[in-house]
Amino acid sequence: MYREQTILLNNYDNINTLNFVLLTVFPILLFFILFFKCKILKKNEFNEDAFGINDAKALQVFAAFGILIHHLSGASTNYGDVFKGPITVMSFVGILFTSIFFFFSGFGLIRSYESKKNYLDGFVRSKFQAVFVPFMITNLLYVLIGLSQGRITDALSFFTSVFGITLINTNAWFIVEILILYIAFYLIFKNIKTEKYKIPALALVAFLMTLTGFLLKHDYTRINGHWFRGEWWFNTTMIFVFGLIFGKNRDVIFEFLKKNYSKLLPANFALLILSAIFESYARNNMSYYVETYTYYGYTEKLVTYISQTIFCVLFIMFTMLILMKVKFGNRILKFLSVYTFEIYLIQDICMLNYGYDEQAPDWLLFAVIIIATVGCAILLKVILKFVNDRINSFIDRKYEDENLTIEKRARYKNDVTIVKGFILFYALMVAGLVISAFTQIKIMYHENSSVLEQVEAIKGSEQFDEVSFGYFDTDSFTDGNETLVWYVIAKEDNKALLLMKDSLYPYAYNKTFEETTYKDSDIRDIVINEVCYEVINNTARKYLVDDSVTGDKVFLLSEEEVRKYDIPADVLMSKPTKNAKEFTGILIDKHNKNAYWWLRNDGLTINASVVDSNGNVNSSAEEVSRTRFAIRPAIWVNLN
Secondary structure, eight states, X not given: OHHHHHHHHHHHHHHHHHHHHHHHHHHHHHHHHHHTTXXXXXXXXXXXXXXXXXXXXXXXXXXXHHHHHXXXXXXXXXXXXXXXXXXXXXXSOHHHHHHHHHHHHHHHHXXXXXXXXXXXXXXXXXXXXXXXXXXXXXXXXXXXXXXXXXXXXXXXXHHHHHTTSBOSSGGGHHHHHHHHHHHHHHHHHHHOOOGGGHHHHHHHHHHHHHHHHHHSOOXXXXXXXXXXXXXXXXXXXXHHHHHHHHHHTHHHHHHHHHHTHHHHHHHHHHHHHHXXXXXXXXXXXXXXXXXXXXXXXXXXXXXXHHHHHHHXXXXXXXXXXXXXXXXXXXXXXXXXHTTHHHHHHHHHHHHTTTTSOTTSOHHHHHHHHHHHHHHHHHHHHHHHHHHHHHHHHHXXXXXXXXXXXXXXXXXXXXXXXXXXXXHHHHHHHHHHHHHHHHHHXXXXXXXXXXXXXXXXXXXXXXXXXXXXXXXXXXOTTSSSOEEEEXXXXXXXXXXXXXXXXXXXXXXXXXXXXXXXXXXTOHHHHHIIIIIIIIISOHHHHTTEEOOTTTOOSEEOOBHHHHHHTTOOHHHHOOOBOTTGGGSTTSOBOTTTOOBOEEOBOOSOBSEEEEEOTTSOEEEEEEXXXXXXXXXXXXXXXXXX
């Protein structure tokens, strides 16, 4: 038996080792594609065309696939929590690939503006067709996928996702930002006459976008696609400004780099390594995720942001130094450069079913998704060309050209009909957006006005009566929020103690198996933040009173309180909400379908109390690190 177990463990280790080795092939292949058939210049020779369109296209292909591998690595390793060999590093370097896109966007804009006469004349139309049209078309594709996955559960989310007001394609945050920057660039460079004020004005716009994202918290909704809610919205935006400045002073900077190249390259590399260590320390010990509903974590976010900005700037500088000595050029890069934008836009669709087969090795999933992404990008390119050709016919009114043959004129008129169809479709979508927004406002108004009626009903209730108070989405398959049902546990001094009838999602009392008090436990953070601010709606929250023992507006009952108020077993028994059942780890009795849920231990404890499916209190029965027991919140409601 021992020998068989040893053989199985050895086989498992061998499979893991092979998986790690094959995963490492993907970043190696990425660098191989970039540097294949490149020309490395000799000492004192420099690439005089460095940073031009050829380099930009090559590095953007590199960045697009780098972001894809970054996302795949993040999904595979849970963003570094599970080690899977060298590929794990790719989970942390997405900012470097994004900084390439921002840098060349700023660099390319200013270089084109200064080198092309009347560059701004066709600017709006070219960017509209190159960026906005793909954004809208891919939104439709993602909406269809979102509907099938249950990410979109109400009409308002459907229409806001169609227009990108809510980003069902979360990768499209970059498209939103670059569109804002393009519009700002056009307005500033068109209307500000003094040349020296133009770049500072555009830098101010980028800074305000950065500040907006920095001040807002993350978006934890089902879609997770609201604007500027997440660190990726702001941690590389200012690299766009770096690209503008670099592009404006390209020749001066290039000469300086040439003269000091032998000193700058090793110095920059050393600083890049040090900045990577600083960034890793800040990300692991500060991070953007210390925030709660009552704490924004600005200090930690600022340190992390500074570390990542330094890291990205030094990476871009190192990249520029490399470009001065290398000339890219191979057929693979040339082919893929045509589809760079589409690869970035479409990759999330190809990743949606990541892990569809848990038995399949990661390297195989990586390969399948990367190949599928390229194939989908080529198909998307064909669709976008079709749409843009129709738009050109519509805008240029080619069908009015008298020199055209009858066949061509008929074809162009058909193009106009197709575009009118698109316009009608989006007009209907606008109507749907307005109607659904108005309906949502009515629902919110009804919920807010009815909370007062609910409080009046609680005043006339008796102990252990069921009452309604507040609204929450307990069932994702029904439209809107459902009324929350509570038991009245006690009434004291014009306030009522309520215990939610149903149990919410499971969570560990404390993530680590160690002695803890309720005050310092992980479950309290969830209860006073997520439960209080997500489950209890704004109007209902205004009626909550701080608990005299915990000092919290939302809390867990203690074993002493169960005895004090003599709560019967039928009240202590609790079924999970329909949404809570989606958490497969929740412990539910297979006979009565009731959940097991945590009680509060006010003293120091390593084993917390729970209520079982039959309404029995089990004192200090479960290890605090167990994750299968549900949260069942209690609140005090002001009846005045």
